[in-house]
Amino acid sequence: MEQKVILSARGISKSFGLTPVLKNVDLELKSGEVRALLGENGAGKSTLIKIFSGALKPDSGVMSVEGQAYCPESPLEGRKKGLAVIYQELNLAPHLSVEENIMLGQEKQRLGFVERKKNREKIKQVLSFLHHPEISPDIPVWQLPIGARQVVEIARALVSKAKILIMDEPTSSLSQEDSRRLFEIIRSLKAEGVGIIYVSHFLEEVMEVADTFTVLRDGEVTGAGEIAGTSVEQLISLMIGKRMEELYPEPDFQPGEVILKVENLQGQKMGSPVTLTLRRGEILGVAGLVGSGRTEFLRAVFGLDRIKGGLLIISGKEFRPRHPRESIKQGLGFLSEDRQVEGLALKMNISDNLTLSRLDFYSRYGFLDHQKQKESARQLISQLGIKARNPEQPVWTLSGGNQQKVALARLLHQQAEVFLLDEPTRGIDVLSKAHLYELIVELSRKQKAVIFVSSYFPELLGVCQRIAVFYRGKLVDVREREQWTEEALMKAAITGNTDNSISKAKVDRME
Amino acid sequence: MKKEEHLRKLGGILGPFLGLLLVLAIFSLMPEISGRFLRLANFKNVAIQSVIVALSALGMTLIIISGGIDLSAASNLALSCVLVAYFIQAGFSPWLAALLSVLNGGLIGFLNGFLITRLKVVPFIVTLGMMGMARGIAKWVAHNQKIDAPITWLNSLMARSPRPSWLLLSPGIWLMIIMAVVVGVLLRKTVFGRHVFAVGSNEMTARLCGVRTDRVKLAVYTISGLLCGLAGLMEFSRLTVGDPTVAIGLELDIIAAVVIGGGSLSGGEGKISGTLIGVFIMAFLRNGCTMMGWPNYFQEIIIGAIIITAVALDRLRHGQE
Numbered sequence: 001m002e003q004k005v006i007l008s009a010r011g012i013s014k015s016f017g018l019t020p021v022l023k024n025v026d027l028e029l030k031s032g033e034v035r036a037l038l039g040e041n042g043a044g045k046s047t048l049i050k051i052f053s054g055a056l057k058p059d060s061g062v063m064s065v066e067g068q069a070y071c072p073e074s075p076l077e078g079r080k081k082g083l084a085v086i087y088q089e090l091n092l093a094p095h096l097s098v099e100e101n102i103m104l105g106q107e108k109q110r111l112g113f114v115e116r117k118k119n120r121e122k123i124k125q126v127l128s129f130l131h132h133p134e135i136s137p138d139i140p141v142w143q144l145p146i147g148a149r150q151v152v153e154i155a156r157a158l159v160s161k162a163k164i165l166i167m168d169e170p171t172s173s174l175s176q177e178d179s180r181r182l183f184e185i186i187r188s189l190k191a192e193g194v195g196i197i198y199v200s201h202f203l204e205e206v207m208e209v210a211d212t213f214t215v216l217r218d219g220e221v222t223g224a225g226e227i228a229g230t231s232v233e234q235l236i237s238l239m240i241g242k243r244m245e246e247l248y249p250e251p252d253f254q255p256g257e258v259i260l261k262v263e264n265l266q267g268q269k270m271g272s273p274v275t276l277t278l279r280r281g282e283i284l285g286v287a288g289l290v291g292s293g294r295t296e297f298l299r300a301v302f303g304l305d306r307i308k309g310g311l312l313i314i315s316g317k318e319f320r321p322r323h324p325r326e327s328i329k330q331g332l333g334f335l336s337e338d339r340q341v342e343g344l345a346l347k348m349n350i351s352d353n354l355t356l357s358r359l360d361f362y363s364r365y366g367f368l369d370h371q372k373q374k375e376s377a378r379q380l381i382s383q384l385g386i387k388a389r390n391p392e393q394p395v396w397t398l399s400g401g402n403q404q405k406v407a408l409a410r411l412l413h414q415q416a417e418v419f420l421l422d423e424p425t426r427g428i429d430v431l432s433k434a435h436l437y438e439l440i441v442e443l444s445r446k447q448k449a450v451i452f453v454s455s456y457f458p459e460l461l462g463v464c465q466r467i468a469v470f471y472r473g474k475l476v477d478v479r480e481r482e483q484w485t486e487e488a489l490m491k492a493a494i495t496g497n498t499d500n501s502i503s504k505a506k507v508d509r510m511e
Numbered sequence: 512m513k514k515e516e517h518l519r520k521l522g523g524i525l526g527p528f529l530g531l532l533l534v535l536a537i538f539s540l541m542p543e544i545s546g547r548f549l550r551l552a553n554f555k556n557v558a559i560q561s562v563i564v565a566l567s568a569l570g571m572t573l574i575i576i577s578g579g580i581d582l583s584a585a586s587n588l589a590l591s592c593v594l595v596a597y598f599i600q601a602g603f604s605p606w607l608a609a610l611l612s613v614l615n616g617g618l619i620g621f622l623n624g625f626l627i628t629r630l631k632v633v634p635f636i637v638t639l640g641m642m643g644m645a646r647g648i649a650k651w652v653a654h655n656q657k658i659d660a661p662i663t664w665l666n667s668l669m670a671r672s673p674r675p676s677w678l679l680l681s682p683g684i685w686l687m688i689i690m691a692v693v694v695g696v697l698l699r700k701t702v703f704g705r706h707v708f709a710v711g712s713n714e715m716t717a718r719l720c721g722v723r724t725d726r727v728k729l730a731v732y733t734i735s736g737l738l739c740g741l742a743g744l745m746e747f748s749r750l751t752v753g754d755p756t757v758a759i760g761l762e763l764d765i766i767a768a769v770v771i772g773g774g775s776l777s778g779g780e781g782k783i784s785g786t787l788i789g790v791f792i793m794a795f796l797r798n799g800c801t802m803m804g805w806p807n808y809f810q811e812i813i814i815g816a817i818i819i820t821a822v823a824l825d826r827l828r829h830g831q832e
Contacts, residue, residue, distance in 0.1 A: 304719070325721035336719060343719070345712040347779045356709055357720035363702045370700075410720070 003030040005067075006195045007052070007083070007164050012061035014047055021047045022058070022219045029164065029195040034186060036206040036227070037199045039216035040239055040456070045199055048216070049166055052197070053085045054078035065164070084157035085166040090149050092141045099123055099137035102156045126155045130185050147178030154185065165189065166197045171205060172291055183209050201289050201494050203232045215239055232495075233487070240486050248462030249441045255465070256280035257315075259449045260301075260418050265310035267300025271473015273310055278418065278449045283440060285464030285481070286453040287489050293473040294453045295337055298420045302334040303327045314418070328357055333416025335407055337423040337453070343407045344395050351377035351391035353406055357414040380409045385435065401432025408439065419443060419450045425459060437463050457489045471496035526824055527772050527788040530817070534792055538799035548802060555680065559669060561794040562683040563588070563749070564761065565787060566742040568768040569694045570620075570735025572786045575769050576698070577731045578711035578778025579627070579634035584739050585761035586645035587619045589754070591743025593649045595665065596658035596753025605663040612747075613740035619645055620736015624729035642762070649755035658753035668748040683745050690738065695783040707731060711778030767814070768793060771821040792817065 007029040014022040022044045029035050039045050050056040052063070054072030063070040065081050072078040075085075092101050103119050123137050132151045141149060150170065157165055171179040186196060186209055200206055206213065207227060214224040215238040223238040260278040271293050278284055288294045299305045301312065303321030312319050314330050321327050324334070336343035344353055354377050355362065362373045377391035386405045388398060395403060404424060411419055421440070425433045441463055443450055454460050460467050461481055468478040469492040477498040492498045539549045547553060567584045574581050591612040598608035619641065626637045652658075667674060669683040678685070698704040706727045709717040718724050746757055770776065771792060772785025793814055800810045 323721070323723065324719055325723060328721040334719065342713075342715040345709055345716045345779070347712045348708060352705060352709070353716075356705070356717070356722070359702045359705055366701045366703060368700055368702055368705060 003032055005029070006031045007063070007065055007070075007197075009052070009063045010061060012048065012051060012058045012063070014044075014051065014056065014058050020219055022051075022216075025061070025216070025219070025221055027197075027214050027221075027224075029197060031163070031193040031195050032190045033212060034190060034196045034198050034210045036210035036213040037197055037216070038203075038206065038213055038235060038239055043216040043239070044219040045216055046168070049085060049168060049197075049199065052078070052164075052166060053083060079160060079162075082161060082163040083166070084160060084162035084164070085168065086150070086153050086157065086170060087168050090146075090153050092149060092152060094142035095140055097138050097140055098135055098144070098152055101141050101152055102126070102137075102159055104156070106160055122159060123155070126158050127151070129158070129188065130155060131181060131188070145178075147174050147181065150174070150178075150182065151185070162194070164195050164197070166199070168199045169201065170198070171200065171202060172289075179205065203235055203494055206235075207232065232491070236487050236490050240490065248459070249438050251283070251441045251444065251463060251465070253281060253283075253444065253465045255282045256447055259315055261311075261313035262301065263311040263313070265297075265300060265312055266308045267296055268306040268308055269296040270300055270305075271296075272475075274475045276468065276475070276478065278451065280417075280447045280449050281444050282466070283444050283450040283452055283464045284478075285460035285467035286451060286470060287457055287460055287467055288453075288455070288470035288493050290455060292470040292493065293475075294470045295422055296473075297470070297475075298334065298422050298451065298453060301327075302332055302420055304334070328414055328416075331415070331417035333411030333414060333419050335411060335419070335421045335424055337426065339400075339403055339407050344403060346396040347394060349392045349394050350381065350386070350388055350398075350406055353395050354380055354391075354410050354413055357410055376413065380413060384409050384412075384439065399432075401428040401435070404428055404432065404436065405439075408436070417448055419448060421450060422453045423455065424452070425454065425456065433459070457486050457493075460489070461486060469493055469498070524773070524782060524784055524788070527785050527792070527821065530771070530821065531788050531792050531795070534795050534799070538795070538802075541799075541803060544799070544802045548799060553798065555671065555684070557791070557794045557798045558684045558687075559671060559681055560798070561790050562669065562687045563742045563745050563758075564764055564768060564794070565687045565790045566690060566745065567735075567739050567761075567765045568786050568790055569690055569783065570738035571765050571769050572772075572774060572781050572783055573694065573698065573707060573731045574634075574735050575766075575774040575776060576711045576778065576781040577707045577728060578714065579728065579731070580638065580766070580776065581620075581623065581732070581735055582635065582638040582762050583619065583623060583641035583645055584735070584765050585758040586642045586649065587616050587736060587739040588743040588746060588761070589757050589759075590619070590645045590649040590652075591616045591740040592746040592750070592757055593653045593658060593753035593755050595744055595747040596660040597652055599660040599663060599665075600658055605665045609665060609744050612744055613737060616740020616743060617733050617737040620739065621729065621733040623736065624732030627732070628725040628728050646755070646759075653753055653755040655755070657755075660747075660751070660753065662751065665744070665748050666751050669745055683748065686741070686745070690741070691783055691787055694734075694738075698783060703727070703730070708779060711780075713779075764793060767818050771818060773825060775825075789821075 005028055009025065009027045012022055012025040025048060037045055047056065051058050054075045054077050065083065070081060072081065093104065099119060102123055120137065127133055127135050130151050132148065135148055135151065141152060144152070170182060174182065189196065198206065198210055210227050212226055213230070213235065215222050215235065217239060257280055258277050259280050262274055262276045264273040264275055266273040274297055286294050296305065300307060301321065303324055303326060307321060312321060319330050340346065351374050355373050359368065362369045374391050381388055381391065384405045386402050386409065388402065395406060398406065408424065425436055437459065440450055440452065452460065452464055461484065464481055466478055466480055467484050467489065469476050469489060471493060476496050477492055539545050567588060571581060571584060594612035594615055595608050598611055599605060623638055623641055626632060627634050670681055673681050698707065706717065706722050709722055710724050710727050714724055747753060750757065768789035769781060769786050771789035772782060774781035774786065796813055797810055
């Protein structure tokens with residue numbers, strides 16, 4: 001079959017405020033082609049997808065679909081032009097049936113009445129084309145396993161006669177078996193002439209399913225070409241490139257006694273048990289992709305999820321976390337990865353947010369000493385350089401970086417000894433990041449212990465003493481930072497493979 | 512800067528207060544009643560009429576700040592009213608009858624809280640169910656009619672002219688003032704109060720900070736239940752009988768008072784002073800309309816409009832921040 005270009009984008013640029021997210025990006029997709037779109041978190045993949053779908057407008061650049069100029073005003077218009085996006089978190093109405101979900105917004109109707117028979121035929125046809133004839137159109141979507149839900153979403157795209165399908169991390173929540181079946185579907189779609197943009201972190205899958213690739217780094221295309229003849233290592237180095245090192249403070253680690261010991265700890269939501277030790281004055285990095293089990297591990301340690309088995313030993317004493325209240329008393333401090341939803345009470349003021357976990361410092365017979373409370377808040381605000389008018393300002397009026405400092409300051413205030421930080425630098429500007437690194441290293445100088453979870457590996461290499469890697473629910477390796485390179489971390493996080501040939505080679509060279 | 516903060520704090524209460532002044536101004540300008548409306552005697556009258564709603568609304572303020580709702584408040588109040596009469600008729604001393612019925616109010620509240628935190632059913636549903644159950648039990652206890660009880664000192668709690676006369680105000684009004692101060696202090700000056708705000712503002716954050724959110728909710732519903740029980744006692748004192756059909760639909764007035772006073776149904780916001788002003792706005796409206804000889808439906812329309820206006824103005828103020 002003659003392959004013709006069905007989607008072309010030239011010179012796409014986009015900035016949010018003063019921050020450029022995409023710079024002069026080119027991308028081309030032919031019919032029957034699967035193009036992998038690769039890049040680290042924050043490289044600009046999601047923004048590019050949103051521009052394709054019509055959810056965002058580019059600042060400059062031109063797009064065309066099947067040779068016709070394409071500048072969608074809304075996702076709806078994108079859909080009408082034959083472009084469908086299947087997002088990581090699926091967009092289905094859980095209470096509606098499979099049929100209703102597939103036909104939603106495109107019901108075949110006559111005089112306002114749904115023509116059920118025609119709908120039904122069409123759906124049966126599509127589902128069997130997708131190798132899933134067993135899915136009944138009548139059951140509500142929430143009863144389906146996650147893999148089948150994805151099939152429903154793809155079916156919806158097919159019924160709308162999409163010619164271009166964008167899949168955002170389609171396998172991140174699928175089992176291996178479901179992933180296999182998805183690849184078969186992708187092959188059938190290719191044979192039908194559908195063009196697919198496939199976004200994924202799992203490079204091995206990409207090697208298997210994609211024909212071509214485009215790599216983004218910091219909003220720019222750093223490479224594009226055929227998958228055949230390209231190695232995983234080459235792709236990784238295109239994704240990483242070179243980076244500034246000046247952001248990171250010079251740590252000097254003097255590890256003291258063991259403060260936290262985790263032995264075969266198995267939380268309710270953890271994939272497999274974890275064993276780790278943490279010393280005073282140490283910063284332990286935890287690398288891994290979103291959904292790799294890092295967050296679940298931290299939450300289990302802090303008592304937010306139930307513990308099924310294993311041991312937790314704090315300063316030599318066994319501790320069974322049940323409620324955050326007890327964990328806080330034991331000296332644990334937890335920073336949530338989602339400060340907007342969980343980490344902070346946005347409507348409350350800074351002073352209350354800072355002190356909420358230890359109001360007992362200011363209470364006598366249950367009565368609060370507001371003056372004392374505000375005084376402490378003032379001290380913390382100046383100590384951490386939080387930009388605020390006064391302690392009674394509501395937290396939602398602060399910038400992201402300053403909100404995060406409030407969340408971290410709360411842990412200082414509650415006199416935590418072990419800091420469990422889940423993605424502390426997510427969504428904040430570079431300057432605030434640098435300031436946070438400084439604060440975290442300062443903690444280690446004061447002989448506190450830190451576990452620092454991040455998807456952004458350079459920062460782990462920049463501030464941590466040891467780095468552990470999680471992959472699909474499992475802790476696969478822990479090493480001193482000198483024994484990691486960014487390539488090795490990335491490889492371990494996306495393949496689970498900790499073969500350290502790369503890092504060894506590098507160490508040898510350094511010696 | 513300091514001034515700005517004070518103004519911002521004041522802003523929340525200023526709106527309802529101006530609303531109250533407006534209501535007072537309108538009625539005092541009506542030539543037909545201007546002579547009678549602005550009298551101390553009339554104010555006392557309105558205060559007495561406010562006691563029952565006010566006591567329940569204090570508890571409702573706690574609940575709404577914590578992010579919940581209590582639809583069973585009025586039924587709880589009616590059950591308590593019936594129980595006082597029932598116990599007195601059964602020969603209990605007035606003290607004991609009053610105590611037991613107030614405690615029963617607390618028990619109903621505790622049950623609400625228990626079901627909400629244990630079964631993880633939303634407050635709207637739990638208290639909707641409890642609304643029917645409490646009302647049903649009240650009718651059952653009273654055999655579906657009013658319970659007559661011999662006159663005791665309990666019936667003078669809501670008297671217009673207090674005895675002894677040095678009290679100046681009816682004991683019911685004093686009770687309302689004292690309880691308002693107690694709940695206000697509880698909310699503003701104690702650790703528990705901060706926890707109530709935290710739970711309503713963001714329950715997940717509160718839990719993360721070690722707040723035992725379930726216990727806080729349990730306490731909030733129990734306190735509110737006790738206050739409803741107390742309101743029921745006042746209702747009995749006013750009626751001198753135990754009437755199981757009293758206060759039907761009153762829970763909506765109670766909720767309206769909190770909302771007019773700046774409480775947010777999404778939690779984390781609310782003020783005792785605001786709630787009291789909300790109660791008085793509604794009470795003065797009823798009083799003024801009655802004096803004017805305007806029909807009942809007129810009052811209903813006005814109060815409905817006020818609820819919507821109050822909340823809309825509140826949103827507007829938030830938008831400016």
